[in-house]
Amino acid sequence: MQIILASASPRRRQILGEILSDFLVIPAHGEERADLTLPPAQIVCALAKAKAAEIAMEHADALVIGSDTIVYFDGKVLGKPKSEEDAFHTLKSLSGREHSVFTGLCLIKGEKEITEAVESRVLFHELSDEFISSYVKSGSPMDKAGSYGIQDGGLVKSYFGSYTNIIGLPKEKLQELLRKFL
Helix, strand or coil: CCEEECCCCHHHHHHHHHHCCCCEECCCCCCCCCCCCCCHHHHHHHHHHHHHHHHHHHCCCCEEEEEEEEEEECCEEECCCCCHHHHHHHHHHHCCCEEEEEEEEEEEECCEEEEEEEEEEEEECCCCHHHHHHHHHCCHHHHCHHHCCHHHCCCEEEEECCHHHHHCCCHHHHHHHHHCCC
């Protein structure tokens, strides 16, 4: 059976590669839009489903995996930063505080579809303005929800839940869902 990851994320590709040796990457191109007034788990599920459904329409015989990740802090969704200044302000607001990372997973094969969300909690170190500025200038935050990657180091004091969820693809949950199809 052909398996397709409907994401351009190199981090998702790497994590899926730890589970499966043979899969295709065909990124969804539809606009990522969701009702941000919904609870965060519903937001990521809707976005993941839209990605998986877009690719599944063109590849009906394949198992398609869609995924989307958001950072949720103080009742707001923190997406990818729009600018370096936006990244700086986001990281400054997360400094020394706890937030949630939600990832939605949607697996579609033919008429069968499973969509679930995973939440992890993350506590940041107290970050100096100098540290934040240096991190932002590195360019790393610019393609990441919440303006950071846990794998980058120096930001996260502790976390509860799936480490790979915080990166963008909850490996344990994905393995569980894949068993329902394979």
